[in-house]
Amino acid sequence: MGLHRLIDRLQPNPPVGCVLVLGGQVIAEGCTQKIGGNHAEIEAISAYDGSMEEVTAYVTLEPCSFAGRTPACSSAIIKSGIKRVVVAILDPDERNNGKGLYALEKEGIKVDIGVASRDVSEFLYPYLGKS
Numbered sequence: 443m444g445l446h447r448l449i450d451r452l453q454p455n456p457p458v459g460c461v462l463v464l465g466g467q468v469i470a471e472g473c474t475q476k477i478g479g480n481h482a483e484i485e486a487i488s489a490y491d492g493s494m495e496e497v498t499a500y501v502t503l504e505p506c507s508f509a510g511r512t513p514a515c516s517s518a519i520i521k522s523g524i525k526r527v528v529v530a531i532l533d534p535d536e537r538n539n540g541k542g543l544y545a546l547e548k549e550g551i552k553v554d555i556g557v558a559s560r561d562v563s564e565f566l567y568p569y570l571g572k573s
Contacts, residue, residue: 456569458503460486462524464496481506483515487522494523502562503570504533504555507541516542519551526552530562534570 460482462470469492472485480488483505490497505515505527519527527546532555533539543553 456503456566458482458501458566460499460501462486462490462494463498463500464492469497478511481512481515484512484518487518487524495525497524498526498528499524500528500557502530502558503566504529504531504538504540505542505546506533506535506538507545508537514542514545516545519546520549524551526554528554528557530556530558531566 456474458474458481460472461468470486470490472480472482472487472489474480474482475485483499483501486499487494499519505519507514507516527543529543533542543555546553
């Protein structure tokens with residue numbers, strides 16, 4: 443199956459990716475599943491069974507702060523024990539747009555934003571309905 447056909451199956455979810463890194467090594471990864479399935483962060487967190495204290499999560503799109511068909515990813519990150527999250531771009535969805543990062547920071551999680559933002563924006567914005 444081609445990448446675009448696979449991505450189209452995710453709609454209306456954008457094709458988001460998440461990797462967990464510990465000591466410079468990728469220890470888990472996840473991507474958004476089809477509608478009603480897990481988001482990338484949940485997939486990655488579920489794929490690793492160790493302590494999250496020293497883990498950094500790298501996510502292409504701001505973790506969601508609201509529950510819909512799935513629980514809020516920002517809440518799952520907080521519960522996991524991850525202490526640092528690196529996000530490429532903010533989620534332009536008005537239900538989120540900074541709220542996911544605010545929830546993380548409020549709980550003492552270090553948040554960095556903008557890493558690889560140009561590449562991620564070029565890839566994700568067509569799926570986010572933005573230009």
